[in-house]
Amino acid sequence: MVTTLTILIALVCILLMLVILVQNPKGGGVDATFGGNAANQVFGAAKSTDFIEKLTWGLAAALFILCIITAVIVSQAAGVGAGEIPLQSQG
16 A cells, blocks of 8 residues: 555656656746647636646645655554653663
């Protein structure tokens, strides 16, 4: 289960990086290098920018949720309860 979640986190990270790189740094829309002209003609400049922005927020939220779920599963598997800090054994 943890392996599957880790792979999903990696995929979401890669997609998030690609979506962020596609955005125009001035907020003007999709970069022409990645087919921005075609996207602007099909959706219009404002709609393609809105789609990329919503996709960015969606991927960021998915990354946040996946990380929280993975942390909870790993802590339960290790036997660490909520609010407990695992300490090194003395011996």
